[in-house]
Amino acid sequence: MTNIGIIGAGMIADVHAETAKRIGTNVVAVFDPRSKRAENFATKHACVHEVSVEALLAREDIDGVVVAVPNDQHAELAIASMEAEKHVLLEKPMAMSLQECNDILAARDATGKVLQMGFVCRYSPAAIKAKNMIDQGDIGEIQHVQATLLRQRGIPGLGGWFTTKARSGGGCLIDIGVHLIDVVMHITSKTSPSRMRGKCTQQFTEKTYAYEEMWSTPKEGGTFDVEDRVRALLTDESGTTFQFDVAWATHLPDKTVKDGLLIEGSLGALVVDLWNDSITFGYSENGTPSTKVIDVSVVDAWEDAFDGEHKAFVRAMESGTLGHDAGSGEDGRLVQRIVESVYASNTTSQEVPVK
Ligand SMILES: NC(=O)c1ccc[n+]([C@@H]2O[C@H](COP(=O)([O-])OP(=O)(O)OC[C@H]3O[C@@H](n4cnc5c(N)ncnc54)[C@H](O)[C@@H]3O)[C@@H](O)[C@H]2O)c1
Incomplete structure (x- = not known):
């Protein structure tokens, strides 16, 4: 089973944890500076709440992380995660500026880790x-x-x-x-x-x-x-x-x-x-x-989309390569x-x- 960590314990982090559960990915740990929020999240999703981002990224039992924090911290945390040898599923928008997008892409290329954008639609x-x-x-x-x-x-x-x-x-x-x-x-x-x-x-x-x-x-x-x-x-x-x-x-x-x-x-x-x-x-x-009118097979379109995003992330982590239909760093930059x-x-x- 693939193990992930989640950085941020807010609204969308909860959606990611629920999605991980549905598709059989293991959420091992979470970090959020709001410790009460992190604690509640850890209880709800049966994972550990770490004391810092560094502690979460130092865990050897985590293959990848979901970065689900306010936009001004996307670049810093995506880069730190890849430099700590973790694959990254980065929530949208990619960053606050084109320069930050370029910095993230440079970190991906230097580390060889997978970077997938959270373009769920x-x-x-x-x-x-x-x-x-x-x-x-x-x-x-x-x-x-x-x-x-x-x-x-x-x-x-x-x-x-x-x-x-x-x-x-x-x-x-x-x-x-x-x-x-x-x-x-x-x-x-x-x-x-x-x-x-x-x-x-x-x-x-x-x-x-x-x-x-x-x-x-x-x-x-x-x-x-x-x-x-x-x-x-x-x-x-x-x-x-x-x-x-x-x-x-x-x-x-x-x-x-x-x-x-x-x-x-x-x-x-x-x-x-x-x-x-x-x-x-x-x-x-x-x-x-x-x-x-062309029928489309749907169970719950919103959940289906998040399942698709997470399945793509698991495939990418396992193979070391992002699938061509997944949101790439280049898509984020575009x-x-x-x-x-x-x-x-x-x-x-x-x-x-x-x-
Ligand atoms: N894909 C989607 O449909 C979708 C939907 C909503 C939000 N988002 C994106 O997800 C991100 C988070 O949005 P949200 O709605 O969950 O916001 P939120 O405010 O509910 O949660 C953000 C959380 O990040 C925490 N945080 C702040 N700094 C942190 C740090 N350094 N390390 C760890 N945690 C930190 C905050 O304490 C907060 O709990 C945003 O980038 C947003 O654009 C995506």
Whole structure:
């Protein structure tokens, strides 16, 4: 059985521990500087809570670690883990800057350890099916993708680290937008972003936001200096366009705009809801418009996706090589380039090159 450690005992660490249990990976130890949280986590998941990151990384019975901490610590802890001879499953976003992404990649190359990005959406059954169809040419050349992820009220821990730019690197774009960007680039196998026009806004404040859906209660006197809404239009070198529409919160009535991907190609189009058990294929037969609903095998799409991510990590640890469908460090860096171009375009109010 593969043994892992978890760095961080927060919300997503719990999801990782539950996933590990489902797929038969052994969570040996956890570390979190909030010792009470770590203790509760260790009790719940029957593992040891270590006194420091160093102590966790020094354990010889751990093959790999999940790094599940605030974004400003991703680079430091991913690098320390690989230098301690551990394989790494790194939560998204990869890091706070392209420079940090490069540092992580350099550490991976120097140590020869596996680095897998926690881009879980690419393992959703619907995403896998859509990618298979595109890879086998069912919709021809990709022309345009419209990718939407709008929460009506879903700012995580308003006032805490998620909404503090110095700790998170940004708002809804770097939190949930990175999932959308990764799954789109992965499904379409597009890796050459070229030009970006992006707009970021903050529509809500602590005073105008009603706490209907939250991951934690608002923090008194906390910081909220990041965007809660993003619209971005990306063009790649082949001329394909990608429209990203992301919100942590919006005034739009709930569900008026459907979340998911609309992928238009020269021969057909796909409507993909990542968490559904079917996708819709639009095409033309003898000049007549046709539609097919294609079933996708789903047990629980969210759990299926996390299971897929962890199974990929186990395979990578066992073989020493990341599978080609798993999120790589290069994929993390690609997403970071696109994210930074949105912020650069927003700052200058101009279309900018993707660097
Ligand atoms: N894949 C997903 O769908 C998904 C969902 C949520 C969050 N995330 C990502 O996971 C990461 C964690 O998010 P979260 O929602 O669990 O946040 P959280 O605030 O619930 O938990 C973060 C935990 O990290 C701990 N921590 C801080 N510094 C640490 C250190 N040096 N060593 C060990 N632990 C440390 C904190 O005490 C806290 O308990 C973020 O990067 C976030 O973007 C991914």
